Amino acid sequence: MPLPSGPEIFKDSSGRPFRVVPIAGLRHPWSLALLPHGDILVTELEGRLRIIRNGALDPEPIGGVPKATTQAWRAGLMDVVLHPRYADNHFVYLTYTKAVPAPRAESARPEVRNTVALARARFAGGAALADVQDVFVSDIRCGAACASRVAFARDGTIIMTIGMPRGDAPQDPATHAGKILRLNDDGTVPADNPFVGRPGYRPEIYALGIRNAVGLFVHPETGEIWETEHGPMGGDEINIIEAGRNYGWPVISYGREYSNQPVGSGDRRLEGMEEPFLFWNPSPAVGGILIYTGDRFPDWQGNIFVGALGAGSYLGARQLHRIELTGSGNPQRAGNWTLLHELQRRIRDVKQGPDGLLYVTVDAAEGAVLRLEPVETAPPGRTSRER
């Protein structure tokens, strides 16, 4: 069905109604950041940073954005995140695919001249970014879709994912490929990172053994770092990332190689490696992740929301998953409800606004930002809302 052109009532797979409000039409929107006063920054994968001002998309992209390489259909301008003290310092962070002048001499694929970088800039609501600076440029060379997300940990450091869907590099501590990094807000290395001073380890590394991490969320109450990543065929995962841990790719996995051969060791559990919190088979091609903590959807508090991108032929693809953990916290007993199934669109990002509402990006050539709102119903026998 077409994307809604005005507010429309949908139901999730449990029959619960909610309202979908289209906010803006965009081209391959990847991520969004909600500014304190209600404006919304949105990245478009092809390299544009857009802004929705007072509910309307500014037709002019924001100026000063670093040039993102967009040769691969999933590479380009990716995440946009505000500094936790944005109101004071107006710092905005962007992750993007960056051309590098020359390949590394030792590169197995010298034709690959792209890496992933983190830029910081000041943005106070005007027409352009100011003080734009790459605060961190990774050492990877990526010829495919190497996703990169950032989020601020509660201690003010930056958690950054460096996806690497191919090869064994996620186990190699001498490269950023397939890792979760931890950086200071100026891109430098925190002295208390788990591998600082260990020979052969990049000091930025916080956790290893990551495939293509497409979602990242720091829980505002617990501080836990939640991550989603794509498996190959099968084995999409949710992980809770802890310092110094190894999440196993490509040694252990619940998925299989595209050749249908087992991954790595063929095992799914090995001493010293972490199993996922949750995995899927077949893979819906997960997107962004969020744990809802607002008060506008009281029944959804503590639910995990995960976007799903994959081809519509994959079970669970192209919708928004709502994962409801049971009282025991046993993830395998979680309910897995879905929203927006009717749209059959790639749901890339999901964010909670300061208003307690949910915002998603629909990643398509004719994509959109949608807001999800509760449908308030008056109690029986009353004519006005009294809550």
Next chain:
Amino acid sequence: MPLPSGPEIFKDSSGRPFRVVPIAGLRHPWSLALLPHGDILVTELEGRLRIIRNGALDPEPIGGVPKATTQAWRAGLMDVVLHPRYADNHFVYLTYTKAVPAPRAESARPEVRNTVALARARFAGGAALADVQDVFVSDIRCGAACASRVAFARDGTIIMTIGMPRGDAPQDPATHAGKILRLNDDGTVPADNPFVGRPGYRPEIYALGIRNAVGLFVHPETGEIWETEHGPMGGDEINIIEAGRNYGWPVISYGREYSNQPVGSGDRRLEGMEEPFLFWNPSPAVGGILIYTGDRFPDWQGNIFVGALGAGSYLGARQLHRIELTGSGNPQRAGNWTLLHELQRRIRDVKQGPDGLLYVTVDAAEGAVLRLEPVETAPPGRTSRER
């Protein structure tokens, strides 16, 4: 949404339209068998065998059906299958949960007084079965939902599943629990069964290491035996059953125990045990299985159809899966489309009629048999169908 009360157009998740025709309303229909002249036999789990004659449900259940024990909500009268030479011999087979007079002395749970049996009878279209006889009574004692399906192999032998969702018995060759059996059409043991004469093995055993096998299909062209089974949490499977093989339960599995502990060895692959052809996580609680070979849905030829029962909170539950294998036959690259998602009902059985149409049982207190038909569309610019 309510079940359709008349023919209604649905679309599958790929947008392909098809017509759903309600054939009859039934109470917990489990399995159905299509008689040569278009009548349909349907088992109701609570112990009734019903017949749809000339498109209308006979209000009187068929007489002479062996008494099925229905103490557990998923136990009772289960499968109904015609003999391959039904037109000549009018043999009908039923699987059911049968009370046994006394527990086995060695039973760990002496209060459990039910087993699974296979009855054979003659039915030529009248009001009752004739010559009803238990041709095989298994040695299991089942206090839960031990599913049992039967299908005729191309050599005329009976393949019979004996589900056992609890305990280690599926690895014990001295019991029928958690096995695929092979029987002659009179219930005796074929001399060429794989374990005949091997000490400690029940001679009926064809394959071991099965959990709760809820679906069974013999491919009419290849003779392959396709089976679906329930994992615990995660790990629902499709297997292709071969003589003498061990399918691993409860030693290897992609699922987890309800306690969230790993199953058995914690491995998913071990020498001498078979991995599934396909598995799911989370588990949709699969139902019956069919590979479509008719000509009424040309695009669906070779597709695997699998019903899904589970609670609506589980991804993929309560609908009919259509699994489209790619040219390479790589199951992990299969498309997984779904049908009847809108109904949110337990789809228990799926069968192909002699008319090339699909028939499903909707397992609910107010359940149904539905027929799926193609929607013929006239070519553009023509007013009549010319194909």
